[in-house]
Amino acid sequence: MQLPKQYVPHDVEDRIYQYWLENGCFSAQVDATKQPFCIVIPPPNVTGILHMGHALNNTIQDVLVRFKRMQGYESLWMPGTDHAGIATQNVVERNLAKQGLRKEDIGREKFIEKLWEWKDQYGSTIIGQLKKLGASCDWQRQRFTMDASYSEAVKETFVRLYEKGLIYRGNYIINWCPRCRTALSDEEAAHRELDGWLYYIRYPVKKAASNKRSPDYIVVATTRPETMLGDTAVAVNPHDKRFTWLKGATVVLPIMDRELKVIEDEAIDPEFGTGIVKVTPAHDPVDFQLGKKHGLDFVNIMKDDAVLNEQAGEFSGMDRFEARAAVLEVLREKKLIEKEDPYKVSAGHCYRCHTVIEPRVSLQWFVKMKPLAKKALEVVEEDKIRFSPDRWKKVYLNWMNNIQDWCISRQIWWGHQLPVYYCRNCQEMTGRNSKSQIPNPKSEPEHGIIVAKEKPAECPYCGSTELVQDPDVLDTWFSSWLWPFATFYWPKEGNKDLEYFYPTNVLVTASEILFFWVARMIMSGLEFMGEIPFGRVLIHGTVRDAKGIKMSKSLGNVIDPLEIIGEFGADSLRFSLMLLAASGSDVYLSKEKFLVGRNFANKIWNATRFLFMKLEESGVIVEDLRVDSLGLEAPDIWVLDKLNETVVQVTESLENFRINEVTKNIYDFFWNSFCDWYIEIVKDTFNAKTAGILIWCLVTVMKLLHPVMPFLTEEIYQLIKTHTRLNLNSSVMTASWPEPLPFTVDEASRMMMARAIEMIRVIRNLKVDLGISPAQKIVMKVSSRGDFRRFFEDNLIWINRLGGIERVEFVDRLRRILFKGDGVELDFLIDDIDRDRFMQSLDKKVTILDGQCDRIVQKLRNEKFLKNAPEDTVLQQKERFEQLSGQRQRLEELREALKG
RNA sequence: GGGCGCAUGGCUCAGUUGGCUAGAGCAUCACGUUGACAUCGUGAAGGUCAGAGGUUCAAUUCCUCUUGCGCCCACCA
Numbered sequence: 001m002q003l004p005k006q007y008v009p010h011d012v013e014d015r016i017y018q019y020w021l022e023n024g025c026f027s028a029q030v031d032a033t034k035q036p037f038c039i040v041i042p043p044p045n046v047t048g049i050l051h052m053g054h055a056l057n058n059t060i061q062d063v064l065v066r067f068k069r070m071q072g073y074e075s076l077w078m079p080g081t082d083h084a085g086i087a088t089q090n091v092v093e094r095n096l097a098k099q100g101l102r103k104e105d106i107g108r109e110k111f112i113e114k115l116w117e118w119k120d121q122y123g124s125t126i127i128g129q130l131k132k133l134g135a136s137c138d139w140q141r142q143r144f145t146m147d148a149s150y151s152e153a154v155k156e157t158f159v160r161l162y163e164k165g166l167i168y169r170g171n172y173i174i175n176w177c178p179r180c181r182t183a184l185s186d187e188e189a190a191h192r193e194l195d196g197w198l199y200y201i202r203y204p205v206k207k208a209a210s211n212k213r214s215p216d217y218i219v220v221a222t223t224r225p226e227t228m229l230g231d232t233a234v235a236v237n238p239h240d241k242r243f244t245w246l247k248g249a250t251v252v253l254p255i256m257d258r259e260l261k262v263i264e265d266e267a268i269d270p271e272f273g274t275g276i277v278k279v280t281p282a283h284d285p286v287d288f289q290l291g292k293k294h295g296l297d298f299v300n301i302m303k304d305d306a307v308l309n310e311q312a313g314e315f316s317g318m319d320r321f322e323a324r325a326a327v328l329e330v331l332r333e334k335k336l337i338e339k340e341d342p343y344k345v346s347a348g349h350c351y352r353c354h355t356v357i358e359p360r361v362s363l364q365w366f367v368k369m370k371p372l373a374k375k376a377l378e379v380v381e382e383d384k385i386r387f388s389p390d391r392w393k394k395v396y397l398n399w400m401n402n403i404q405d406w407c408i409s410r411q412i413w414w415g416h417q418l419p420v421y422y423c424r425n426c427q428e429m430t431g432r433n434s435k436s437q438i439p440n441p442k443s444e445p446e447h448g449i450i451v452a453k454e455k456p457a458e459c460p461y462c463g464s465t466e467l468v469q470d471p472d473v474l475d476t477w478f479s480s481w482l483w484p485f486a487t488f489y490w491p492k493e494g495n496k497d498l499e500y501f502y503p504t505n506v507l508v509t510a511s512e513i514l515f516f517w518v519a520r521m522i523m524s525g526l527e528f529m530g531e532i533p534f535g536r537v538l539i540h541g542t543v544r545d546a547k548g549i550k551m552s553k554s555l556g557n558v559i560d561p562l563e564i565i566g567e568f569g570a571d572s573l574r575f576s577l578m579l580l581a582a583s584g585s586d587v588y589l590s591k592e593k594f595l596v597g598r599n600f601a602n603k604i605w606n607a608t609r610f611l612f613m614k615l616e617e618s619g620v621i622v623e624d625l626r627v628d629s630l631g632l633e634a635p636d637i638w639v640l641d642k643l644n645e646t647v648v649q650v651t652e653s654l655e656n657f658r659i660n661e662v663t664k665n666i667y668d669f670f671w672n673s674f675c676d677w678y679i680e681i682v683k684d685t686f687n688a689k690t691a692g693i694l695i696w697c698l699v700t701v702m703k704l705l706h707p708v709m710p711f712l713t714e715e716i717y718q719l720i721k722t723h724t725r726l727n728l729n730s731s732v733m734t735a736s737w738p739e740p741l742p743f744t745v746d747e748a749s750r751m752m753m754a755r756a757i758e759m760i761r762v763i764r765n766l767k768v769d770l771g772i773s774p775a776q777k778i779v780m781k782v783s784s785r786g787d788f789r790r791f792f793e794d795n796l797i798w799i800n801r802l803g804g805i806e807r808v809e810f811v812d813r814l815r816r817i818l819f820k821g822d823g824v825e826l827d828f829l830i831d832d833i834d835r836d837r838f839m840q841s842l843d844k845k846v847t848i849l850d851g852q853c854d855r856i857v858q859k860l861r862n863e864k865f866l867k868n869a870p871e872d873t874v875l876q877q878k879e880r881f882e883q884l885s886g887q888r889q890r891l892e893e894l895r896e897a898l899k900g
Numbered sequence: 901g902g903g904c905g906c907a908u909g910g911c912u913c914a915g916u917u918g919g920c921u922a923g924a925g926c927a928u929c930a931c932g933u934u935g936a937c938a939u940c941g942u943g944a945a946g947g948u949c950a951g952a953g954g955u956u957c958a959a960u961u962c963c964u965c966u967u968g969c970g971c972c973c974a975c976c977a
Contacts, residue, residue, distance in 0.1 A: 006939070191974090198977085222977060235977095269976080277977050286975040346976080391904065395972065398903070402973080511972085546911090548970075579925085582913070585906085586970085593912080596925065599939045610936030617935095664914075664924080676941085683935085761943095768943055774932060804934075804942090852921060859919090864957035873919050873958090880920060 003612065003719075007605035009569025013711045017131060020714075025733055026136045028076035030500040037073035038504040039065055040484050040534075041137065042517070043145065045084035046119050047091050050129035052543040052551055052589060053510060055561040056581060059574045059708075060540060060659060061508045062135050066707040067654045068505075069136075070737040076501055078487050079130070079137035081123060083146040085415040085476040086180050086352045092118050092414075108413050108471075115414050119144075129562060134570050134710045136733070143487045145479040146416070153486035154479045155419045155453040157528060162451040166368045167408075169449070173288035174407050176360040177350035178306030178320070182411040183364050185475060186404055187515050189348030189357045196345035199225050200274065200338035201331060203234060206250040206259070214245050219338050221273030223345045224283075225331070226324040229256060229312045230301040233279040235290060238264035240275050254336050255327065256313060263294045282361045298361055304411070306358050320358065365409040365418065365472070372523040373403045379532050385522060387537045388657050389584040392514065399515050408475045415473030423448035423459035424466040481520035484533035491528075506657075507534040510542060538657050541586035548588055564594050571709035572597030578708050579663040600667060601712050604701075607675050608716050611694050612723050614686050622688075622724035625696040627743050630689050634795065637745055638753040639678040642669055643697050644740040650704045651737070659708070666705050674701070677757065681798040695724055700738045752791045755822060756799060762819050763803040763826070769841040770818075771834040777806040779829035783814045788823040817897060820890035835898065842895050849888040856881045 020026060028036075039061050044054060061077060069075035092115050093103055103111045123144075130137065143150060161167045175189040176182070202217040220234060231253050236243040251260040260279075267286065268277055281291025282298040291298055301312045306320040315323045331337050348357035377400050379385050380393060387393045409418060426448025447461045458465045482490070484507075488498035503525070509518060518537055525533030544550050545557040552558065564573045575597035580587050615622065627640070646669040653661040674697055682690040699720060706713040710733065717732035729735035767774055780803070784792055789810070792799065796808060809829070818838075819826040856877055859865050866874060 003936095005937075220977080224977090267975080273977060279977090284975085284977075286977070289975075344976090346974095389905095395904070398973070514972095542971090580912075585913090588912070590912095592926075595939075599937095602939045603937065606937035606940085608936085613936070660914085668924080675937090679936085680941095764942060768931080774942055775934070777934085801934080848921080855921095859958075862957055865919095866957080868957045869919075876920065884921085 003605075003609045005606075005609075007569075007602045007712065009565075009571065009601070009711065012715045013132075013134070013565075013570055016711050016714050017134065020136070020731070020733065021139075023731065025731060026077070026138050027140060028074050028138050028501075030496050031074045034072065034074040036076065036501050036505075037065070037068040038076045038078065038501040039506050039508065040078040040487060040504055041080060042507075042509050042513070043080045043082040043143075043480065043483060044126045044130075045087055046081045046123035046126075046144075047084055047087050048081075048126040050126055050133070050561055051553075052559055052561055052577075052587075054126070054130075055133060055573060056540060056543055056577050056587060057508060057510060058130055058133055058135055059577055060538065060581070061506075062133070062574075062710070063578065063659055063662075063707040064506060064508070064654070064657075066136055066710060066733060067737070069733065070703065070706065070735060072736065074500075076141075077135070077137045078141055078143070078501075078504075079127070079135070079139060080143035080145070080483075080487060081127065082476060082480055083119075083144065083415065085410060085412055085473060086182065088115060088119070089412050089414040090180070090352065103413065111413055132562065132565055132570060134574065136710070141487070145476070145483075145486075149489050149492075150479065150482075150486050151416055152453075153482050153490055154416045154474065156491050157482060157524065158419050158474070158478075159451055159453055160528070161367060166371060167365060167451075168368065169363065169365050171361055171363050172366070172407075173282075173285050173359050173361050174364055175348055175357045176304070176306075176362065177353065177355055178302075178304065178358055179353050179355040180350060180412065181304045183362055183407055183409060184350060184357065185407050185477075188351045190351050191346050192349050193344050193346045196223050196343050198223055198273070198341045198343035199328065200340070201225065201228065201254070201278075202336045202338055203254060203260070203278070204252045205246075206252050214249065217336075218243075218246065218251060218276050219274045220276050220278040222278055223343060224324070225327050226308070226315070226320055227280045227283045227301070228253065228278055228327065229308070229315060229323075230280045230282050230299040231256075231258070231260060231278045232281060232291070232297040232299055233261040233263050233294065235263045235265050235268050235277045235279050236275060237266065237268040237270045240268075240270040242270075242275060246276075254334065255330055261294070261296065263290065263296070265290055265293070283359055285359050288359075288361065300361060302358060302360065364407050365420075367406040367408055367478075369403040369405055369523075372527055373400050375526045376400055376519065376523045379522065379526065385532050385535060385537060387539060389539065392511065392537070392539050396514065396519060400519060406475075408478050409470075409472040410475055411471075412473055415476060416479055418470040418472050418474060419451060419453055420470040421450040421452065421455055421467045422470065423450070423462060423464050424468060425462050425464035426459060477516055477520060480517055481524040482528070484521055484525060485529050502529060503532050504534045506536045506538055508538045508540065511539050512542070514539070536657075539584060540581060541584055543587050543589060546588055546590040548586075551589070559589055559591060564591070568594050568598040569601060569711070571601050571712045575600060575663060575709055578659045579667070580660070582660045597709075600671070601709065603671060603675065604705075604712060604716065607670075607679065608698060608719065610679070611691075611698060612719070615691060615695075615723055618686055618691070620686070620688050620691045622691050622695045622726060624727055625692050627741055630692065632689075632693075632743075634749045634753050634756075634791065635678060635681045635798070636690070636693050637743075637749055639673060639697060640693065640741055640743070641745045641750065642673040643700055645669075647700065647704065647738045647740050654707070662704075663708055666701060666708075670701050670705075680802055684797055684801055695720065695726065699726065699728070702732055703735055703738050706732050706735075748787070752788065755788060755824075756791065756795060759821060759824065759826075760799060760803045762821065763805070765841075766818055766826075766828070767804070769834075769838050770828070770830070771837055772828070772830070774804060777804055779806050779809065781809045781811055781814055781827040781829055782824065783811055784824040786823055792824070817894055820894060822886075839895070839898060842891055842898075846888065846891050846895070849884055849891065853881065853884050853888060856884065 042057065065075050065077040096103060158167065175184040175186065177184055198221050200219050200221050202219055204217045205214060234251050236246060246262050249262055251262060253260050279287045279290050279296065281287045281296050282300045299311055301308050302320065303309045308315045308318050308323050310316050315326055318326060350357060377397060380396055448459060450456050450460065455467060455469065459467060484504050485498060485502055488502060489495060490498055507518065521533050525531060542550055549557060561573055572594055576594045579596060580593060646665050649665045650662050702713040702717050714732050720726065721728050772778060814825050814827045816827050817825045818828060859877055860881065
């Protein structure tokens, strides 16, 4: 069988993935004889298309899961998707808009139907893409956050929290997205700084309380002038002497001609603006607090699409930004604007559609977070849950300590409808933004509100059967936060899977959803399971483009992982990503970066191809490796020692989530030690012994590399089976993780190899320094004694080969010496050497050595160093000095000899 | 306003209790088709480890400050 000269991933990947699926390689079962290892996938949105962030996130997970599986754990990677309320609804709404329809035109039921249709058709796109990436998820367990069983869990938790008094309904100021027309949580409002203006507006003073003469007007500063239409007070700091006269005065709101109260509050910063604040309790979070505290009126001036309502008088019907301009115009006309300063305005933006958020008083449902946060703080403080990198611990604790109540009701249709029923008889079914805008928070259960998993037959308060379910749905994260246990069909009784796999082991995620998701999962796990949901949180960096800008579709700077897979293969993509993703640091990508992975895959492929060729050529049959009976020679021991070292390092790096070290170590061993040295060394002495070692190294590397490059390693593993008689596992992915081979390396042979390798480098260098073509084989005269002489002669074949040497003549003494090493002197049988060039290179080496020696001498002459430094260090430096000065001495002699 | 992170050859990064000659890959240059691989081989050049100060016998590494870049949090009207 002839293998192609280049590794062609397309021929391999789909076939192998299919093989894994058919053999149930990804499925995990409860197995009491094994330790479980479980990762739950951060469920991608059903609207999702695989991007580099996913590729990074999921490759890390796959590496860990595959590693643990090979280590003998019952390894489960739980997959699934998130219904992504707002995002998905937006997509389907857009599709509807193409037909000129709004969701209201077809009604809720029909619209939901359309959403499910869309989900069935496109919702698994990203799952297919994850398969392309090589993800070894247990697909039979795939879950969706709106599965019937999952909905049960959502309802269960809502009811439990409500019964515990941790869920309440109330009129509060919330973040409102006028485009999505829904409330958002604080986390969903992303603050961004924009260039804006600070307007100074004059408010006329009608009458002052004191008889003293007072100004005709006061000046307030605002960035959102249109909100003045909802002003019901002005406020000053009680200690601000400038405005004592204002106390008891009546201020008139321009345009609206409304009388405003004057209030005093410590919260007002006298330094800011004019020291007087306009207060708009219904449209500003701070003002809302002031309004509640001082019993102000709440005037809501906007409809749910941020168009001003009838409360806005002449501006009614205008969009908020139109109204801003219009209000300013009127004020300018009336000469009520004192000044306008350019100003950086920080405004919340909807994290789904990026529209500017409007703070707004609204009747919503909330979760009380402080009680849930308590334990979630403890488990992280006590390191029961550990973050990697650990700096995230601080970020987490800081957020958790300052946690605010969570607004969970959304005014959209796609999602889990609140398990809340209103009795028409007891509850007046007013609209959400009824005229009564005065906040009326009640944590006591209200009459006529029934919270239950199923619709009750009648109202428990009055017996009426006219019950209506709350039309709102829950925040998507209210279902996602149950992911680590709801995916195991919690709260079903006698749940063996849940018992076995929960708590899960590692959660791998980007820092962006630390608060949205990770923190909340910790709270929900503790609350509902009474146990942490995972022991480790691995936080990786953000994927950026070559300039360091975050990759995003809207910026058009994305590199499509599927395109990379198409061009270079999934393994190349994975390897390159893992190599670049140092733990927790951001990844800067450009297309060229994937060449490393592609080239490495190709290198492995060709080394394999070569080994198979040699096997066929020589007719050697490779059977299981028996190190003790092979009669290992120096290069064999050397390479197996390096291999052992690699096994240890790679295993340790994986245990510590340092995946970029894994790729580096394997790359280095395979390319340098194995290909550049060992294969070259044994090329001419290929026999049963070396074949065994070569194949053993290859098998071991395939295992070590399998978590990162699953396809290539499986393909080669299978090929090894057909080319040898090794007793291998059916698949590399279920093979056992490598252990270091049990043998000890004697220090002497290790030294011999190191010296031989060094000598070959010297010979190669000499050729360059002497102006000899590397292709030209030279005859070398050698004077060597003792062990190294013996080693030299024993290993002559490969030393000659790698040094480009025709033959070696051993002599007692050299007349001319080109190199003096430890126990060896060399000369080339060649007359016309480029003496100047050679001298030059010698000079340079001497200079470098001089510098190094000087530094050490300085240290060794320093009494304080000798006194204070540990003995080891001093000894080390002394040895080092011996070595360097020896080298220097020999170079000096060479120089003298050449001169003379 | 508070907190965090990063700054190492042209580029991307290693450098894990302070002490071997600060390493690698890519890019550059020179040479090379020696029976796998030009997606390759051999070799070379390239670094005041951002700046200043401090601790120490010794600092890329620890501390302080400065500068530059990035991120997160916050009720800066």
